[in-house]
Amino acid sequence: MARTADPRSNANETQSLDVEQDISQRFQTRSYQGVKGHKGFVRVLKLILYLILFGALAGKFLTGSYLWEYEGKWIRLRTYFPPPQLLFTESELAKYDGTDLDRPIYLAIDGDVYDVTKGKAYQPGGPYHLFAGIDAARAFGTGCFKTHRTHDLRGMSDAEIKGINHWKKFYENHKNYFKVGKVLHPPIDPSSPMVEGCDTKDKGKSGAKKDTVERRALVQDSNMHQEL
Numbered sequence: 001m002a003r004t005a006d007p008r009s010n011a012n013e014t015q016s017l018d019v020e021q022d023i024s025q026r027f028q029t030r031s032y033q034g035v036k037g038h039k040g041f042v043r044v045l046k047l048i049l050y051l052i053l054f055g056a057l058a059g060k061f062l063t064g065s066y067l068w069e070y071e072g073k074w075i076r077l078r079t080y081f082p083p084p085q086l087l088f089t090e091s092e093l094a095k096y097d098g099t100d101l102d103r104p105i106y107l108a109i110d111g112d113v114y115d116v117t118k119g120k121a122y123q124p125g126g127p128y129h130l131f132a133g134i135d136a137a138r139a140f141g142t143g144c145f146k147t148h149r150t151h152d153l154r155g156m157s158d159a160e161i162k163g164i165n166h167w168k169k170f171y172e173n174h175k176n177y178f179k180v181g182k183v184l185h186p187p188i189d190p191s192s193p194m195v196e197g198c199d200t201k202d203k204g205k206s207g208a209k210k211d212t213v214e215r216r217a218l219v220q221d222s223n224m225h226q227e228l
């Protein structure tokens, strides 16, 4: 193309050529950096993959299990795709205590309902059948299996509450049990009398001891328990 004789127009053309060059240079530098960043990312991914592979092989070699004998909830599909959660009344929950063989066995602890059908201990005749179909959170903390089958936690000691939290975690992380929903309790009237400790009828002996004896009797009576 012929150049114009106007010096101002020539200067404009040179300027726009410079800008084009600059843009193209910047574009090349950026795409180079992009490729570099991408390669770095792939390298990190590969390293993580190798580490996982190494960990799994070491687990297999040392424990016989690729997952180092881990059987908790994080390897269950249900953890990532939980079933729709249900809301139970106390009387609805009671229908799932294992006496009806066509229904699963549910228990509740501090409001959370779990499917424990796979636990033989909860079947009728099993040592922990008394936890089935009910929220007996208090009994989990005190060990008073007969008289503390209630969700009323008023007046419990820190140690007993810790006991409940221990069992809550037990159900939350158990490989065979899973949460199915919540149970709605009618509100507790604060002026109603508190649940008695299980030592009140047997002064001199600790309530826990008394109830442990009761529980042991249950356990000994049950063939199920031996199969646990």
Ligand code: HEM
Residues within 6 Å of the ligand: 119, 121, 128, 139, 140, 141, 142, 143, 144, 163, 167, 212, 216, 228
């Ligand atoms: C506060 C007192 C206690 C509570 C709340 C309690 C509750 C439980 C619960 C919820 C389970 C789990 C059942 C399952 O789903 O597998 C269990 C298991 C068991 N309990 Fe107790 N328990 C208590 C005390 C005792 C005592 C004192 C003994 C000892 C005689 C005992 C013996 C067992 C045995 C042998 C198992 C099965 C062990 C296993 O599968 O790992 N429990 N208990």
